[in-house]
Amino acid sequence: MHIAVIGTGYVGLVTGACFAEFGVEVTCVDVDEKKIEGLKNNIMPIYEPGLDSIVEKNYKAGRLHFTTDIKSAVEQALVIFLAVGTPPQEDGSPDMSY
Ligand SMILES: NC(=O)c1ccc[n+]([C@@H]2O[C@H](COP(=O)([O-])OP(=O)(O)OC[C@H]3O[C@@H](n4cnc5c(N)ncnc54)[C@H](O)[C@@H]3O)[C@@H](O)[C@H]2O)c1
Known part of the structure; x- marks a missing residue:
């Protein structure tokens, strides 16, 4: 399965x-x-304990890919997770523009 x-x-x-x-x-x-580009070189943009080793292992195994090309990613995916930011606006509602 590809997600x-x-x-x-x-x-x-x-x-x-x-x-x-x-x-x-x-x-x-x-x-x-x-x-x-950083993730392809195992540079983590955030800190989570153990995340770097899981990313490195699965990237090297060819199961985890990183891209800016959304079209190629969704074309082959059975499931698509949206995890873009939804920051609060002044009135408290989420900014869904991303
Ligand atoms: N971080 C948490 O603990 C947490 C907890 C519960 C819910 N959430 C929700 O999960 C969602 C993601 O939160 P997060 O903390 O991971 O945000 P984040 O800011 O860490 O990550 C969002 C990423 O989306 C990217 N992005 C923005 N627009 C994009 C687009 N059009 N296409 C591709 N990538 C795009 C940004 O560059 C960024 O890397 C939000 O809706 C947030 O409210 C987060």
């Missing part, structure tokens, strides 16, 4: 890495090119 995770932040990166650790093929997508 796509859109947004590779706190939620998306941890979700994607853990699904890959279960043996699922995962493509993590982000609009931030620097973040995606």
